[in-house]
Amino acid sequence: MxxxxxxxxxxxxxxxxxxxxxxxxxxxxxxxxxxxxxxxxxxxxxxxxxxxxxxxxxxxxxxxxxxxxxxxxxxxxxxxxxxxxxxxxxxxxxxxQPDFHSRFSALGKTYRYDFFCGEVQLPMSRKYCAHYPGAFESERIQPAIEALIGSHDFASFERSGSRDPSRTGGRGAVRTLYQLSCTPQLGRPEHWSIRVSGDGFLRQMVRIIAGTLIQIGCSRREPDSMAAVIAARDRTAAGMTAPACGLYLEKIYYHHLFDH
The missing domain is CATH 3.30.70.580 (Pseudouridine synthase I, catalytic domain, N-terminal subdomain)
Known part of the structure; x- marks a missing residue:
């Protein structure tokens, strides 16, 4: 059987x-x-x-x-x-159960993005944490976080060419973010984690969100610019794609969103 x-x-x-x-x-x-x-x-x-x-x-x-x-x-x-x-x-x-499917039964996911803002990064962490040397002000990104939470068309945060734009079925680039935060790592000065939970993610969406938020925190973008980036529905409107090394798929939810 x-x-x-x-x-x-x-x-x-x-x-x-x-x-x-x-x-x-x-x-x-x-x-x-x-x-x-x-x-x-x-x-x-x-x-x-x-x-x-x-x-x-x-x-x-x-x-x-x-x-x-x-x-x-x-x-x-x-x-x-x-x-x-x-x-x-x-x-x-x-x-x-026979009807379970790892992808289609999932209700949502949580990703974490780790980065370090100190001047010199330890060599052994280079594959697990992105490096952005310089001042990072988490207060600057709060307006951007508030703009991102909720249901939006996230086409500005999708890798160019990763989805056929002519497709009209399904939900297109619309996704819902339920939680988004940027917090310092306990006991690790200048180490930060961006954590995002949502009902689904486009190709490289989390890395582009992380890259854009980091640029805001490093004063390379304006704190109130995120609403315009979302509205543009254009990849060129958002910030950099943060390196893959800092990204972790933390949890997938099946029975209840954000269950433990």
């Missing part, structure tokens, strides 16, 4: 060309699928809740697959962790 298995996956994205399998480089999906095929003794198609770009990290990626093997569900986490490289860990495995 076929079973649907759900995995909770954490990975260091530094050495991968993102989550989704592709032809030009090794990906997290590919590596996990190969080891699942060994355990299950049949080819496995692993479906993730979304895709992360090259260099992006995940604390809580969710993925599912179908299998006819009868091995205990706990064996998938223990077995995979004994076979996978150390930069990919299976945090949990569970049997799901």
């Amino acid at each position: 076929s079973r649907l298995i759900r995995l909770l996956i954490s990975y260091d994205g530094s050495g991968y060309h993102g989550w989704q399998r592709q032809h030009n480089g090794i990906t997290v999906q590919e590596v996990v699928e190969e080891q699942l095929a060994v355990i299950c003794r049949h080819p496995v198609a692993l479906h993730g809740a979304g895709r992360t770009d090259a260099g992006v990290h995940a604390l809580g990626m969710v993925a599912h697959f179908q299998t006819s093997t009868s091995i205990p569900v706990q064996a998938f986490s223990r077995g995979l962790n004994s076979m996978l490289p150390r930069d990919i860990r299976i945090l949990a495995a569970q049997t799901e």
Whole structure:
């Protein structure tokens, strides 16, 4: 009898060309699928809740697959962790209902963006935290945060060419942000985290939001400019795309938004 298995996956994205399998480089999906095929003794198609770009990290990626093997569900986490490289860990495995889908059943996601504003960044943090040396004033970005929260057309914050603009079905570039904050990291001077929760995100949307907010905090953009950026629906109106190294997929929500 076929079973649907759900995995909770954490990975260091530094050495991968993102989550989704592709032809030009090794990906997290590919590596996990190969080891699942060994355990299950049949080819496995692993479906993730979304895709992360090259260099992006995940604390809580969710993925599912179908299998006819009868091995205990706990064996998938223990077995995979004994076979996978150390930069990919299976945090949990569970049997799901047949209608569960990692992507389409999700109600929302939380991402975190980490950056450092000190003069000299430690070498060992360069793959996990973006570096913007100089003064950063979090008070300057509060008007921009307030403008971003809610339902908007976020076309200004979407990677150019990542979506066919001629498509009229679905919701286009409209997304809803429920929570957005920028806070200092406890005990780490000049280290900051931007955290954003919403019902969905466009390609590179979080990195472009982070880049634009950082530019405002560094006095390279005006604090009250965000409403005009949103209204423009034009990628050139927003700020820089922040580097992938600072981005973490923290959590995906299925039963209640922002449940714990």
